[in-house]
Amino acid sequence: MTGKDSQNGARIVSACFPDLAMDRWRRITTQQRTLPGDDVPVVLSVQGTHGPVVHALSAEAHRRGVSLGARVVDVQAIHPDLHVEPGEPAREIKLLDQVALWARRWCPWTVRDGEDGILLDVTGAAHLFGGEAAMLRDMAARFQMQGLTARLAVAPTRGAAHMLARFGPAGCICGPNDLEVALAPLPVAALGLEHKTEQLLQRLGLKTLGAVMQVPRVALMRRFDRVAAELNPLVLLDRALGREGAPLDAPPEPPRWLARARLAEPVIDPVPHLEGLARDLSAQLAKAEQGARRLRLTIYRVDGEWRSRDVALAQPSREPAHLLRLMEGKLEGIDPGFGFDLLTLEALVAEPLALHQDHLDGARDAGRDVAALLDRLTARLGPDKVTWPVWMESHVPERVEVRRAALRGEAADVPVLTRERPLRLLEPPEEVAVLYAVPEGPPAQFRWRRVAFRVRRHEGPERIAPEWWRDKAGTRLRDYYKVEVIDGRRFWLFREGILGDGRGGDPRWFVHGIFG
Known part of the structure; x- marks a missing residue:
């Protein structure tokens, strides 16, 4: 019975999750590590045209005036204590799909609604939960138990429910005869129009849906006759008011x-x-x-x-x-x-x-044997005990390779390294005492682990700047040198900072890797 007509006595619930990205991040972070304090502004970032931009923000970040879409580097300049984490919009959509299936505890027809909510066709099901008001309270409580903050609304059409959940009063219940009254005070942004269409309505003085309803229809049709139906304010308003059908086509449940x-x-x-x-x-x-x-x-x-x-x-x-x-x-x-x-x-x-x-010659598949061994070791020792390296995109050497659980790590392309790197990296880099040959030049002699080494020849420097979208303000750049000492051993040294960079005292030297 998918694709039910929403005009014939239907009751549609819209559940909007305005803080979905932050709610998901909190759930995952709580399981893995301690959350930052409430006084620390937290934002999730995604890649924008000119670098990372704010995708979601915490209550403290909102209180400080951080806005969605702002460049992370600009926000960090104003708030040095800003805590930035990568956002994952694709995983948020997947979570919404899972929530839509889980919400079938209230009715058999549920579907994801855009990127921040779900729709439920509860026609004939509300009485099982004590009425619509009691059902909304039950929904809000159960969503909260799952760590999700929800805004809920009930209306005869999916369009009206969608708008009321996002722009109407919390827990709004709209009857079939109250559609125009309930939608009239909502802003035209509730229609989800293109920016230029919304601006045009604003310039015409049509700031609410009630104002749009009062304008003669013929005049508006001339303005928007070439706009696609899914972005046409008249079509969207007709669907919300029930004048045009908008069935709720719920996808079938995945096989189990x-x-x-x-x-x-x-x-x-x-x-x-x-x-x-x-x-x-x-x-x-x-x-x-x-x-x-x-x-x-x-x-x-x-x-x-x-x-x-x-x-x-x-x-x-x-x-x-x-x-x-x-x-x-x-x-x-x-x-x-x-x-x-x-x-x-x-x-x-x-x-x-x-x-x-199987092979006709009786040969075994080595790949299947290795996979079976990984399965047994992980089942016996635990998922965090069996790991392998995964490549990450980063200029900082210690971030290029990370260890992930063998059965959870996602495969990644091996980065193309244009310069030679040591086979062995020290974690963390160990500080050394260095005697300079020339100011800001390569080291002539250094002491590491109580042993003095005299440099015979060197190559460098290779400058690696901080990753400003990830590192804290004040992080110093590095100048890497490949040095060969008298006995033939080769080390990878770097100088942290330069004189007069305004980010600390004298530069410090570290040994980061050993060649051969």
Whole structure:
């Protein structure tokens, strides 16, 4: 019953998440590290035409007057204590899609609404939650439990609900006979027009939707007859007022691969039932030519409590023996209480895995063996214990390579290095005492780890400036030198800062790497 007509007694709920980006960042940061203090302004940045710009901001940053779209470098000049984190708009959209599916606890028709909200067709469902007002309170409370700040509104059309959630009073409930009255005080920005169209309406003195409604329709049609329907203020207003249909086409739920084991009586040890779960799930995946990349084993106790364990895979797999081996030891430490009566094994993430034939000569696939080894090591030791290097785009040497969990790190292109780099980098760089040959020139002799080294020849300098979009104000530049000492060993030294740069005292020298 997707694509329901929103004109025939429909009731549409719009949930807008104005702080979606910051809410998502807080959820992730709280799990990984301590959040900055409330007195520290925090902004999320995305790449703009002339460098990073503000994508989202915290309450403290808003209080200080930081605006969306401002250049990060300009804001840092005014607020040196600004805390900048990278924004991820694509992941925010993915989160909205997930929230839209989760919101089907209230009704079967939900869909993402733009980049900051979702729509729910709750026609005939509000009474199940005690009425529309009680349902909105329930929604607000549950969204808050998920760490999301929501603005909610109910209206007979999706356009009206969208506008009221963003520009109307909080928790607005609009009846079918109150559309014009409810929409009249809203600004024309509620229509979501192009900037030039909105400016034209402003110059005409039409600052609210009520003012637009009072203008003769023929006069406005002449002005906007060549504007596309999705950006035409008359078409958008007609849809909001229910004069033109705007059905809510909710996408189907994604397929789920879930194996269940319902037990006739509670048991204390669920291990004997895991093999059947693995075979059942593998059969489902094989039928769809899919392979599991992430598994979740959930055990439900008779007292209503449940426990779950997740397992990640390096490559898609549907081999029951391999899936079963990854579950070994996952149930240790779980309190069985009075026993379990339901177990589920679900493929949270699946990828296409076509049927394939092994080599005729009996040779093994080395790639599959390595992936299976990574799976077993990660399952046994933990996801943060098995890591590999991932390349990052950065000019600062210690930021080029980072360690990521082997089953979570995303592949990246290897950066093209135009200059030779040492195979071994010291982390962190170690300070050395240097005797200069000439002012601001290469070192003639330096002492490192209580040993004096005399420089025979050198190459450099290679200047690396601070990354202003990431480093704090006052960070000093570096001049790198490749030096060869008397005994033939080669070191990578850098001087931090230059005399008279206004960013500290005398320059300091560090050894950062060793060649060969």
